[in-house]
């Protein structure tokens with residue numbers, strides 16, 4: 001019992017100490033998505049889906065839940081955002097080459113079709129990010145259209 005108690009106290013101390021380190025927040029202000037919107041022209045419905053389900057991890061602006069104030073949850077969320085943006089960052093769209101944009105849109109169709117995105121860990125706590133079949137369909141159709149636009153420039157290959 002004594003050892004268990006010591007371990008419990010040690011864990012508590014670690015947990016308290018962890019609260020002092022806060023990962024930097026991903027909260028750009030202003031219109032962090034201008035270039036992406038101008039390029040891909042999402043209508044109101046698509047905009048809403050992206051806002052509810054994707055931008056938190058794939059743009060410069062995350063709407064943090066209250067529990068982000070608690071470590072280690074904050075570390076975990078920070079990791080998701082960092083990794084998400086590394087793979088796909090809608091706020092960095094203007095720096096993507098045409099080929100990269102086209103590839104990311106292709107990936108988007110695949111991830112949405114397979115139900116891989118948004119991540120399950122996210123939809124557990126964000127009910128409005130759970131995509132209906134119709135929303136998935138809309139997203140994929142929009143992405144396909146964007147890709148057709150890229151193809152039509154004749155600059156892809």
Ligand code: HEC
Pocket residue numbers: 050053054055056057058080081083084087088104107108109111112117118119121122
């Ligand atoms: C909770 C954070 C989170 C949310 C919300 C989220 N993603 Fe992701 N996404 C990630 C992470 C982390 C990765 C990289 C690892 C992986 O593929 O699982 C990723 C990878 C991707 C990729 C693959 C990019 C590549 O080329 O490797 C695409 C496409 C994507 N996400 C699209 C979306 C779309 C579309 C939505 C909204 C419908 C969305 N994601 C919502 C975290 C998220």
